[in-house]
Amino acid sequence: MEKIKVAIVGAGNIARSYHLPNYKKRDDVEITAIADIKVERAQKLAETFGIPKYFSSIEEMLENCECDYVDICVWNGSHAACAIAAARAGKAILCEKPMALNLEHALMMKEEIEKAGVPFMLAVPTRYTSQAKVLREMVDKGELGDVYYAKTAYTRRRGTPTGWFTDTKKSGGGPVIDLGVHCIDRTWYLMGNPKPVRVSASTSYAIGDWKTKGVLRWQAEESECTGFDTEDSACGVIHFENGASLMFEVSWALNAPGENITQICGSKAGARLDPFVIYGETFGYLSDNTPETGYIDMFYEEIDHFIHCLRTGEKPCSDLDQAVTMQRILDGIYRSAKLHKEVEI
Ligand SMILES: NC(=O)c1ccc[n+]([C@@H]2O[C@H](COP(=O)([O-])OP(=O)(O)OC[C@H]3O[C@@H](n4cnc5c(N)ncnc54)[C@H](O)[C@@H]3O)[C@@H](O)[C@H]2O)c1
Numbered sequence: 001m002e003k004i005k006v007a008i009v010g011a012g013n014i015a016r017s018y019h020l021p022n023y024k025k026r027d028d029v030e031i032t033a034i035a036d037i038k039v040e041r042a043q044k045l046a047e048t049f050g051i052p053k054y055f056s057s058i059e060e061m062l063e064n065c066e067c068d069y070v071d072i073c074v075w076n077g078s079h080a081a082c083a084i085a086a087a088r089a090g091k092a093i094l095c096e097k098p099m100a101l102n103l104e105h106a107l108m109m110k111e112e113i114e115k116a117g118v119p120f121m122l123a124v125p126t127r128y129t130s131q132a133k134v135l136r137e138m139v140d141k142g143e144l145g146d147v148y149y150a151k152t153a154y155t156r157r158r159g160t161p162t163g164w165f166t167d168t169k170k171s172g173g174g175p176v177i178d179l180g181v182h183c184i185d186r187t188w189y190l191m192g193n194p195k196p197v198r199v200s201a202s203t204s205y206a207i208g209d210w211k212t213k214g215v216l217r218w219q220a221e222e223s224e225c226t227g228f229d230t231e232d233s234a235c236g237v238i239h240f241e242n243g244a245s246l247m248f249e250v251s252w253a254l255n256a257p258g259e260n261i262t263q264i265c266g267s268k269a270g271a272r273l274d275p276f277v278i279y280g281e282t283f284g285y286l287s288d289n290t291p292e293t294g295y296i297d298m299f300y301e302e303i304d305h306f307i308h309c310l311r312t313g314e315k316p317c318s319d320l321d322q323a324v325t326m327q328r329i330l331d332g333i334y335r336s337a338k339l340h341k342e343v344e345i
Pocket residue numbers: 009010011012013014015035036037038041056057058073074075076078081082096097098123124125163164178219220221222
């Protein structure tokens with residue numbers, strides 16, 4: 001089988017810890033190049049992972065390497081520039097979450113990607129766990145009935161990432177755009193991706209730059225970002241055209257236990273993930289059942305799905321339209337919080 005060629009932009013944590021190790025597990029993918037504005041990082045990962053070429057910009061990389069797609073692993077504020085450069089070069093795109101810094105960037109990306117006609121997939125790995133796969137199949141078969149309510153939380157008591165993550169100019173925001181994009185996207189997907197219409201949300205800036213000791217944090221690469229102007233928690237409710245609603249809660253710092261909740265409720269049964277339980281009725285009595293799902297590595301599966309789509313021409317599960325809709329939800333959350341009222345999405 002001919003190898004698919006990937007070039008990576010962004011030689012930071014996500015590339016080093018999750019994307020590159022998963023590419024290296026496959027013999028149907030060839031990593032042809034890597035680029036980072038801090039070229040020494042690209043050089044280091046090129047040496048570690050045996051990548052033949054490294055560059056200091058995506059433009060230089062696109063001019064000097066062969067690739068079928070670009071894997072975008074840069075900070076959020078650079079997603080649009082990299083995606084637009086890749087699209088103009090006619091390359092398919094796998095883009096780390098969130099799609100973009102803000103809705104304006106996301107719409108610019110959409111225009112260029114559609115003009116170029118290249119495949120695009122948003123990297124939202126929690127859609128690709130074995131539990132999520134099985135649950136979405138059950139929802140599609142109608143086994144839960146009409147899904148009309150859902151609840152999700154991705155809260156950390158203390159877990160603010162370092163570096164650019166807290167600088168709105170580079171990140172676009174705090175836990176809403178960083179963690180909300182995981183848990184809201186996953187829950188929305190499990191609800192069957194109904195059309196979002198309204199959102200009411202609030203964000204807090206209560207704890208800020210905490211100094212609590214003994215806590216592990218996601219370490220972004222060093223950058224010139226010194227800002228700390230993002231929210232540290234948020235909550236709200238998203239309403240959908242079909243009448244369903246989704247409550248959410250996210251935090252990087254909150255004086256409450258850290259939680260990771262994905263729960264959907266249908267007219268016939270409900271479900272929670274991690275651990276996976278179906279809340280239904282059996283022979284007329286309440287029953288809690290755990291379907292057998294096995295285990296798959298969500299990062300491996302995400303990449304596997306994208307490569308499968310490139311080979312077959314199938315539409316990715318987290319495609320361009322869904323990525324833009326997710327960005328509209330994030331934009332609605334921030335607008336609602338700013339205006340202190342419900343807003344249309
Ligand atoms: N899927 C997940 O679970 C998950 C986890 C963490 C981060 N992420 C996402 O991955 C992306 C990167 O996060 P990270 O933690 O690896 O950050 P990081 O700071 O460790 O790495 C980002 C790298 O991008 C480089 N960069 C920035 N702009 C660039 C540009 N225009 N051209 C070339 N290089 C550029 C920086 O120099 C840095 O080395 C973010 O979008 C983040 O939201 C996803």
